Amino acid sequence: MARITSGICTSHIPAVGAALDNGKTEQDYWKPVFAGFEWVKAFEQAEKPDVVVLIYNDHASAFDMKVIPTFAIGCGEAFAPADEGWGPRPVPVVEGHPDLAWHIAQSCILDEFDLTIINEMKVDHGLTVPMSLMFGQPAAWPVKVVPVAVNVVTYPPPTGNRCWALGxxxxxxxxxxPEDLNVQIWGTGGMSHQLQGARAGLINQTWDKAFLDKLTADPASLRRTQHIEYLREAGSEGIELVMWLIMRGALGADPQELHRFYHVPASNTAVGHIVLRPAVD
Known part of the structure; x- marks a missing residue:
């Protein structure tokens, strides 16, 4: 049978993708950011996952105010990079895994999760930047991807508990x-940041690091964390962290932490990254 062999979380900062695409990774400002992902790039080469279930949020590329699914799953054959206003990122087309995606959709819907099924969509930096951080700049991505888009842009976003249960x-x-597949699940977005208003540029390192600790030490508290706390402590865009709880919910009890990285600054946000291994049953 297929199995989830690890869970990975990372920020999906668009400026990180731009730095990579424009050859700035060795600049003094960006070098520490990319150095923090060398461990996971080696890890992925060793693990050789077949499929990534990639939890991300769209930034008005595939969805707009006309259609706002709380949870949507991409069941198509392929997903092209979106043009976010300055042309599509120069990265490979993301290859889907329709059979597994439809299986997940059917299983989750019969499990009383109302996923929106999307057969055609383009994917933006929320999905492609994590792919670049894990795999670099290959001619083709070495894994197939099942994209799961979560609404964390327009109120109301799902609760942390609901995200955990989806995981x-x-x-x-x-x-x-039934197929023997090595599957990883990734949660993306965050950490603390706010893009507008009087608190634009807010970064709360203490809160971010406590969140990373709680993923293994006190996950029950994260399930209960209210939207208002994300807003107050992590900024208006900090709500993206609920997507990490989908990853965490999929790993079960007592996962092992394999790697962690946290860095400030990177554009106007904090970079967070963690790799977990589910416990052996």
Whole structure:
């Protein structure tokens, strides 16, 4: 059967993608950011995942105010990079895994999660920047991807508890898929940042690091964290961190932390990154 072998979380900062695409990775400002992902690039080469279930949020590229799904799953054959106003990123087309995606959709919907099924969409930096951080700049991505888009842009976003429960449902779906697949689940977005208003540029390192600690030490508290706390402590865009709880919910109890990286600054946000291994049953 298919199995989830690790969970990875990372920020998906658009300026990181621009720095990579424009050959700025060795500049003094950006070099520490990219150095923090060398460990996971080696990890991915060793792990050789077949599929990544990639949790991300769209930034008005595939969805706008006309259609706002809380949870949407991409079931198509391929997903091209979106033009976010300055042309598509020069990265490979993302290859989907329709069979696994439809299986997850069916399993989760029958498990009482109302996923919106998307057969055609383009994917923006929320998905492609994490791919670049894990795999560099290959001619083709070495994995297939099942994109799961979460609304954390327009109120109301889902609760942390609901995201956690979706992760549990995704794990049940993956483990009931008959093909032998090495599957990873990634949560993306965050950490603390605010892009507008009087608190634009807010970064709360203490809160961010406590969040990373709680992913393994006190995950129950993260399930109960209210939207207002994300807004107050992590800024208006800090709500993206609920997507990390989908990853965490899919790993079950007592995962092992393999790697962690946290860095400020990177554009106007904090970079957070963690790799977890689920416990052996």
């Amino acid at each position: 549990e449902a995704i794990r049940r779906a993956v483990e009931s898929y």
